Amino acid sequence: MTPLLQVRELHKRFQVGAWWRRQYQTALSPISFDLEAGQTLAFVGEAGSGRTTLARILTGAQARTGGQILLDGQELTTRNYKQRSRMIRMIFQDPTTSLNPRLRIGEQLEEPLLFNTPMDQESRRAAVETALTRVGLLREHADFYPHMLAHGQRQRIAIARAMMLEPKIIVADEAFTGLDTSIRAQCINLLLSLQKELGLAYVLMSHDLGLVRHVADRVMVMKSGQVVEEGPTRQVFDDPQHEYTRRLLEEQLLRSER
Ligand SMILES: Nc1ncnc2c1ncn2[C@@H]1O[C@H](COP(=O)(O)OP(=O)(O)OP(=O)(O)O)[C@@H](O)[C@H]1O
Ligand SMILES: [Mg+2]
DSSP: OSEEEEEEEEEEEEEEGGGGEEEEEEEEEEEEEEETOOOEEEESTTTTHHHHHHHHHTTTSSSSSEEEEETEEEOOSSHHHHHHHHHHHEEEEEEHHHHHTTHHHHHHHHHHHHHOOOHHHHHHHHHHHHHHHHHOOOGGGOOOOOGSSOOOHHHHHHHHHHTTTOOOOEEEESSSTSSSSHHHHHHHHHHHHHHHHHEEEEEEEOOHHHHHHHSSSEEEEEEEHHHHEEEHHHHHHSSSSHHHHHHHHHHHHHHOOO
């Protein structure tokens, strides 16, 4: 069977410096991986290792320099961007900036349906209610503005919003950094139960190796845009083959002991 997502030799370089002295910086060296429905794939690595760049390319927010991205065996191009944006959604780090402060929650959840589906107002309202209850909120929250919600509730809204178009893949780039421990655990459990219920696949970028160990089926270790090690999470974390992976794990251990 064709994997849900196939990434082949994907790479990205940025042009830096002035136009008269062009220089290029490689943010992503050719990278290849598969992702199956219902699976979680994590990308870990030190700052600047290329994870956000990868997340942005997957969601279509940034162009790639080369390589292939196949969704259900079909190449994603700028021409079928609309289809891509329905199937691959992103959850951002900070719900405060990803939500519009001037729109009610209900309107923000409805927005993707308004632009991407022929649904009428009544079915859009119903879908918003389902989305709210699915993430453990009340239908009354549809009338709230983002500032009227607690931080954890806002991140739930961001999750609900990402789910509105029934995507197949959710990309979460440091989506839980900065949340306090219990809210973070709630959000993660929510994502895990949605994954079970809907068969979603997750691409997770995180500094938090404890979280990665807990949720990811497979992990890819990145350094300066290159994959240095990959495999089933348990195997990589329990028996790291690369010095760099060992260092990341040690640093995490030191941080958690502090
Ligand atoms: N728009 C840009 N123009 C030039 N260089 C960029 C641009 N965006 C990212 N880069 C470079 O690409 C590399 C990878 O950055 P990226 O943000 O993807 O890393 P990251 O793994 O997400 O790091 P972080 O830990 O900061 O989240 C970095 O060296 C960065 O400076
Ligand atoms: Mg990043």
